[in-house]
Amino acid sequence: MHYLKFVLLALSCSLLTACGAMKQNAATTTASTEWRIQSLEESFLNMKEEQRRQADANADSLAEIEAKLLALEEMMGANKVATADPEMANGNTESGWVSDLKPEEGAWVEGDKVQADEPVAQSSEEKPWDEVPGPPPVIPEPKVVERTKPKDAPAPTPKKAGPSASYEAALALYNNDDFDKARSSFDSFVKKYPNSDLVPNALYWSGETYYSQKQYPQAILAFKEVTGRYPKHSKAAAALLKIGMSYDRVGDPNNAVFYLRALVEDFPKSNPAALARKELKRLGG
Structure with missing residues (x-):
């Protein structure tokens, strides 16, 4: 029991010692920080004071330089006045700058000296610029020779296209x-x-256009118009031949034979009749 009390007492002493050390260290740290802050403040104040002294010294130097420059400018101005006008330098400054030049007739007066117009030495070289060019030469305008306009020849009267020309154009x-x-x-x-x-020829060849395009029904109608309107015309024989051949092309041999026989009977000596006989043999009619 006594031993336990001794241990607790020792621990208490140790804790008190540690706390004291910590307090001492804290105090030391605080004092050190305050000292550093104070040193920085003093250094800053010293720097500001040094800057102020330097600025004052610079201002004094600048004022001294400006005073010297002003004195130098005054000296240079005085020398310039003395050189430019001796009379002003001697005290004659009533009228300031005075010019002795006065215009007169034919000369200029400079002080007491008169400079009159003197003849200028002439050079022997040609001076084309001294000659004033005269007006340009007048070039006569060319005469315009009026030519009589020939009478317009009457335009040839175009020949009117007749029936034959129209028919030949269509046949072409x-x-x-x-x-x-x-x-x-x-x-x-x-x-x-x-x-x-x-007209019979035109109707026949109109049927031939259909036949050439293998439009056989239309060709039959066109050829029948020839035989119906002009049964005794020479083109009627050719139309009968083409009607029979057109029926053969559309697969109607009975009508083909009928029209070919009519051709042979009506126009036995014609060229289309000879062809019709050959077609009838082929068709067995």
Whole structure:
């Protein structure tokens, strides 16, 4: 029991000692910090004081330099006045700068000296610039020779395209295999010249345009118009031949034989009749 009390007493003493040391260290640290702050403040104050003294010294030096410069400028100004106008330097300053130059007739007066116009030495070289050019030479305008305008010759009267020319133009289109334009031209011809002797031919060749394009039903109708309107015309024989051949092309041999026989009977000595006989042999009719 006594031993335990002794231990507790020892621990208490140790704690008290440690606390005292800590307090002492804290006090030492605080004192050190305060000293450092005080030293910095003193150094800052010393620096500011040194800057102030330096600024004062610079200001004094600058004032001294400005005073010397002002004195130097005054000296230079005085020398300039003395050099430029001796009379002003001697005290004659009533009128300031005085010019002795006065304009007179034909001369200038400079003080007591008169400078009159003197002849200038002339050079022997040519001086083209001294000669004033005269007006430019007058160039006569060329005479305009008026030519009489020839009388306009009367324009040749274009020949009116007659039925034959229109028919030949349409037939040329057919020969160039331009079947659509040829058919249109043949139809226009029939309408424009309904009493022409070439109308049967135009109707026949209109049917040929369909036949050449393998439009056999339309070809049959066109060829029948030839045989119906002009049964005794020479183109009627050719139209009968093409009607029979067109029926053969569409697969109607009975009608083909019928029209070919009509051709042989009506136009036995014609060239189309000879061809029809060959076709009838082929068809067995």
